[in-house]
Structures are given as C-alpha cells and as structure tokens.
Amino acid sequence: xxxxxxxxxxxxxxxxxxxxxxxxxxxxxxxxxxxxxxxxxxxxxxxxxxxxxxxxxxxxxxxxxxxxxxxxxxxxxxxxxxxxxxxxxxxxxxxxxxxxxxxxxxxxxx
Numbered sequence: 001x002x003x004x005x006x007x008x009x010x011x012x013x014x015x016x017x018x019x020x021x022x023x024x025x026x027x028x029x030x031x032x033x034x035x036x037x038x039x040x041x042x043x044x045x046x047x048x049x050x051x052x053x054x055x056x057x058x059x060x061x062x063x064x065x066x067x068x069x070x071x072x073x074x075x076x077x078x079x080x081x082x083x084x085x086x087x088x089x090x091x092x093x094x095x096x097x098x099x100x101x102x103x104x105x106x107x108x109x110x
Contacts, residue, residue, distance in 0.1 A: 067107055075100040 061072040083092035
C-alpha cells in the first residue's frame with residue numbers, strides 16, 4: 001500500500017477513537033446530567049462483565065475430567081475467600097495460582 005493510504009487509514013482510526021471517547025461528553029452535558037438508565041448500567045455492567053469473563057475462562061476446565069474440575073472449583077473458591085477476607089487482588093490471585101499448581105502436581109501426577 002502507498003504511504004498516502006496508510007496515512008488515511010491512520011487518520012480515520014484516530015477520528016473514530018477520538019469520537020468514541022468524546023461522545024459521552026457531548027451527549028451528557030452538565031445541564032441535563034446522566035440519565036438514570038445509564039447510571040444503572042454503570043452499576044451493573046462491571047459485575048456482569050467479570051462474571052462473563054470468569055465463565056468464559058473457566059469453561060474449558062469445567063468440562064474436563066472430574067479431578068481437574070474439582071481442583072479448579074477449589075481454587076476459585078479459595079480466590080474468592082482470600083479476596084473477601086484480605087481485599088488484596090495480588091494475594092488472592094497469587095495464592096490461588098500456587099494452590100492450583102500444587103494441587104495439579106499432587107493429584108494428577110500420582
């Protein structure tokens with residue numbers, strides 16, 4: 001492709017990205033405020049997106065043999081427990097990863 005075509009593509013992508021970022025400021029000015037439905041979506045969407053990502057990530061492990069399924073569920077429970085107790089993302093993820101590796105090595109390599 002020619003340099004002019006690449007420049008045009010870059011310009012169009014820049015305008016699209018800028019428009020997506022600027023659109024909420026144009027739609028929701030300070031006079032009218034943010035509609036209640038948009039605020040409600042702001043409260044619900046983060047949790048639903050995390051649940052969707054968790055289901056998508058865990059689905060291959062939950063359809064495998066029963067040992068891997070049990071180990072995966074134990075580690076997910078551990079992650080939730082540690083995060084609720086300590087409120088530390090790094091600690092909950094690191095400890096659950098270590099637990100997962102230990103359980104996989106201990107139960108699947110016997």
